[in-house]
Amino acid sequence: MNEISISEDTIKNIVEKYHGEKTALISILQDVQKEYSFLPKDALSLLSEEMEIPFSRVYEVSTFYNSFSLVPRGRHVIEVCAGTACHVKGGPKLRSRLEAELSIECGETTEDRMFTLEEVRCLGCCSLAPVVKVDSDIYAYLEEDKIPGILENYREERRQSGEN
Amino acid sequence: MARINNLQDLNKRREQGIASLFPSKIKVMVGEATCGLATGAGLVHNALAEEIEKQKLDIILSKTGCIGMCYREPLVDVMEPNRPRLTYSRLTPKNVPAFLNQILEGNHKSKKPYCRIDEDILIINGETKRYLNGDLPDDLAAIPLMSDIDFYEKQFKIATRNCGYIDPDNIDEYIARGGYFTLHKALSTMQTEEIIKAGLRGRGGGGFPTGYKWQSCREAHGEVKYVICNGDEGDPGAYMDRSVMEGDPHSVIEGMIIGAYAIGAHEGYIYVRDEYPFAVNALSLAISQARECGLLGENILDSGFSFDIQIGKGAGAFVCGESTALMASLEGRAGEPRAKYVHTVEHGLKDRPTNLNNVETWANVPVIVGRGSEWFSEIGIENNAGTKVFSLVGNIRNVGLIEVPMGITLQEIIYNIGGGIPKGKQFKAVQTGGPSGGCIPKEMLDLPVSFDELSKAGSMMGSGGMIVMDETSCMVDVARYFLEFLEGESCGKCVPCREGVRRMRQILDDICAGRGREGDVELLESMSEAIKDGSLCALGGSAPNPVLSTIKSFRDEYNAHIQDKKCPAGVCTELIHSD
Numbered sequence: 001m002n003e004i005s006i007s008e009d010t011i012k013n014i015v016e017k018y019h020g021e022k023t024a025l026i027s028i029l030q031d032v033q034k035e036y037s038f039l040p041k042d043a044l045s046l047l048s049e050e051m052e053i054p055f056s057r058v059y060e061v062s063t064f065y066n067s068f069s070l071v072p073r074g075r076h077v078i079e080v081c082a083g084t085a086c087h088v089k090g091g092p093k094l095r096s097r098l099e100a101e102l103s104i105e106c107g108e109t110t111e112d113r114m115f116t117l118e119e120v121r122c123l124g125c126c127s128l129a130p131v132v133k134v135d136s137d138i139y140a141y142l143e144e145d146k147i148p149g150i151l152e153n154y155r156e157e158r159r160q161s162g163e164n
Numbered sequence: 165m166a167r168i169n170n171l172q173d174l175n176k177r178r179e180q181g182i183a184s185l186f187p188s189k190i191k192v193m194v195g196e197a198t199c200g201l202a203t204g205a206g207l208v209h210n211a212l213a214e215e216i217e218k219q220k221l222d223i224i225l226s227k228t229g230c231i232g233m234c235y236r237e238p239l240v241d242v243m244e245p246n247r248p249r250l251t252y253s254r255l256t257p258k259n260v261p262a263f264l265n266q267i268l269e270g271n272h273k274s275k276k277p278y279c280r281i282d283e284d285i286l287i288i289n290g291e292t293k294r295y296l297n298g299d300l301p302d303d304l305a306a307i308p309l310m311s312d313i314d315f316y317e318k319q320f321k322i323a324t325r326n327c328g329y330i331d332p333d334n335i336d337e338y339i340a341r342g343g344y345f346t347l348h349k350a351l352s353t354m355q356t357e358e359i360i361k362a363g364l365r366g367r368g369g370g371g372f373p374t375g376y377k378w379q380s381c382r383e384a385h386g387e388v389k390y391v392i393c394n395g396d397e398g399d400p401g402a403y404m405d406r407s408v409m410e411g412d413p414h415s416v417i418e419g420m421i422i423g424a425y426a427i428g429a430h431e432g433y434i435y436v437r438d439e440y441p442f443a444v445n446a447l448s449l450a451i452s453q454a455r456e457c458g459l460l461g462e463n464i465l466d467s468g469f470s471f472d473i474q475i476g477k478g479a480g481a482f483v484c485g486e487s488t489a490l491m492a493s494l495e496g497r498a499g500e501p502r503a504k505y506v507h508t509v510e511h512g513l514k515d516r517p518t519n520l521n522n523v524e525t526w527a528n529v530p531v532i533v534g535r536g537s538e539w540f541s542e543i544g545i546e547n548n549a550g551t552k553v554f555s556l557v558g559n560i561r562n563v564g565l566i567e568v569p570m571g572i573t574l575q576e577i578i579y580n581i582g583g584g585i586p587k588g589k590q591f592k593a594v595q596t597g598g599p600s601g602g603c604i605p606k607e608m609l610d611l612p613v614s615f616d617e618l619s620k621a622g623s624m625m626g627s628g629g630m631i632v633m634d635e636t637s638c639m640v641d642v643a644r645y646f647l648e649f650l651e652g653e654s655c656g657k658c659v660p661c662r663e664g665v666r667r668m669r670q671i672l673d674d675i676c677a678g679r680g681r682e683g684d685v686e687l688l689e690s691m692s693e694a695i696k697d698g699s700l701c702a703l704g705g706s707a708p709n710p711v712l713s714t715i716k717s718f719r720d721e722y723n724a725h726i727q728d729k730k731c732p733a734g735v736c737t738e739l740i741h742s743d
Contacts, residue, residue: 021496023495026476026477026496029479061497065481082649084629084645085401088558122402124440126557128202128234129558139202
């Protein structure tokens with residue numbers, strides 16, 4: 001279920017954008033992830049061939065960095081900040097509440113592929129602690145009890161867009 | 165954008181910038197760094213734009229970076245000819261129509277200004293430009309000067325000099341505040357000796373003398389050399405580099421060009437962490453503007469010197485803040501550090517001589533070179549010249565970004581600038597230095613803040629995170645938190661770091677869950693020594709610090725967990741329920 005069909009042209013174009021430079025591997029992987037929301041295995045094999053980098057190294061880089069995912073992620077990515085300021089101001093409670101509301105653990109995706117819950121080391125918004133980021137929206141001074149409403153807003157948006 | 169070739173061109177751009185900074189009509193400026201945007205600055209900006217359009221008002225709408233008063237966000241500044249610059253705080257889109265009306269009518273009916281600025285003194289050349297010409301209007305006499313409010317009184321801004329003053333997207337405004345004039349001067353006279361004499365120490369954490377690093381790199385053999393800006397601000401609780409990259413990207417670029425010229429490098433990289441998308445945008449735009457103006461690229465300022473900068477993006481790895489790991493990452497590899505007996509100034513990026521400094525260090529460079537080493541070395545204290553930017557966060561009243569002279573005490577920072585602990589709670593500790601640092605207890609609040617003093621206290625300067633904790637924080641839990649962080653971020657190369665940190669975290673898990681045993685503290689101490697000795701890079705070498713510093717100052721709290729099975733702060737839930 002983790003495989004989707006990838007477009008060979010798309011991958012080749014991304015590699016071309018960086019002139020096939022081996023040093024650009026991380027940027028290339030970021031672009032591929034932007035395209036598919038995760039790094040499909042076929043895309044990694046193709047990159048390895050196109051860039052003449054051993055697959056083991058492409059895989060090493062893909063798994064070393066936190067921002068890459070080898071499994072599909074949800075429509076919305078929720079990042080709970082685990083920075084020090086957030087930690088002392090109640091970040092762990094937000095994480096537990098999100099896990100409970102979504103019935104998943106941090107690092108997992110809901111069954112309906114709506115949300116992926118992740119922990120991020122520090123968003124650098126320490127003055128607004130505790131902070132949760134959903135896609136590119138940052139929720140500052142977040143209180144636990146506001147979480148259900150926030151999640152509902154994203155679900156509602158989806159319903160209104162007329163898709164299932 | 166026209167090319168700038170000489171002093172005359174630069175002065176022309178300066179005039180344009182001054183016209184924009186001191187406009188001949190009303191100008192409203194919204195603070196739109198990440199923290200401002202997160203508290204609704206974008207919505208306020210849109211509401212202002214809409215209302216200005218609707219009412220066909222002759223008002224300039226602009227944006228700026230973070231001036232540091234995060235506890236008052238979102239911030240909006242209003243400038244009018246011959247009136248002080250007024251700062252309004254906590255504006256909402258709903259306030260906007262009434263707010264604009266009061267500006268037009270010249271009263272404070274809907275919103276009182278939080279503070280005012282009468283004159284703008286440029287730190288880079290000492291020049292003064294006045295917002296207010298003539299007498300202060302009566303209605304503003306009761307509004308305090310920004311420099312008089314507790315939060316600012318003890319501050320001294322060098323690295324963050326332009327944040328909150330200029331539109332980061334407008335290169336002319338940067339030039340109007342003295343930017344790129346230092347570069348012009350440096351390209352004819354600059355020597356690395358100036359930076360050595362200034363005594364600038366790297367602001368990224370280690371505090372290595374910047375000038376000596378530059379000199380070693382200049383003297384290293386090799387045709388091709390690189391300069392790198394480390395924008396991988398990974399310490400949790402620190403965000404000053406983000407603020408500078410977002411609010412004043414040209415200061416970093418100018419610093420790098422000056423450094424590259426002194427060293428003899430023609431290529432530079434800025435490595436920015438993945439979590440900072442706005443910083444990447446601001447830097448990208450600034451770099452392309454600098455190229456258009458001939459401040460980057462071939463024959464900079466018609467001097468014959470060529471230099472260009474590329475941005476490299478991180479992908480979420482704390483260890484990449486370590487210089488050799490960062491360089492591995494820039495080469496497209498996993499960010500694993502290597503042994504440093506081969507110095508990066510000789511064999512760095514792509515095995516070539518490389519000079520790496522962090523964002524704050526680079527932002528200091530134009531001012532130091534502009535004002536001279538003597539001026540700079542008089543700020544701060546011996547062996548710790550200059551200022552340091554801190555993010556003052558956690559359980560403190562005035563949360564924000566501050567820049568203070570070295571040598572100021574923690575007491576002054578926390579109680580004068582920070583306004584103390586809110587909600588009637590008691591101060592317990594301040595954590596500095598990120599995961600490599602430690603927790604400083606209240607007995608040590610008299611400590612003057614400097615690289616050396618913080619290290620002596622068992623913590624470190626780090627990149628400048630200062631997280632204030634009150635009685636509701638459990639120090640054992642804080643130690644566990646940092647080990648959990650480091651366990652996840654250890655690259656796994658050295659066994660003592662990879663396995664040792666994990667084992668220490670498990671012991672702390674047990675202590676927090678009421679399963680602590682006699683001898684656990686001693687075991688943690690002896691493991692700490694082994695991890696320090698057996699790790700290659702600073703991540704492992706300093707990983708035990710949060711544990712050692714809390715054991716040193718809060719041994720009672722460890723004992724309460726282990727012997728009495730109690731968490732005095734009431735954080736460790738397993739111990740609360742069993743009580």
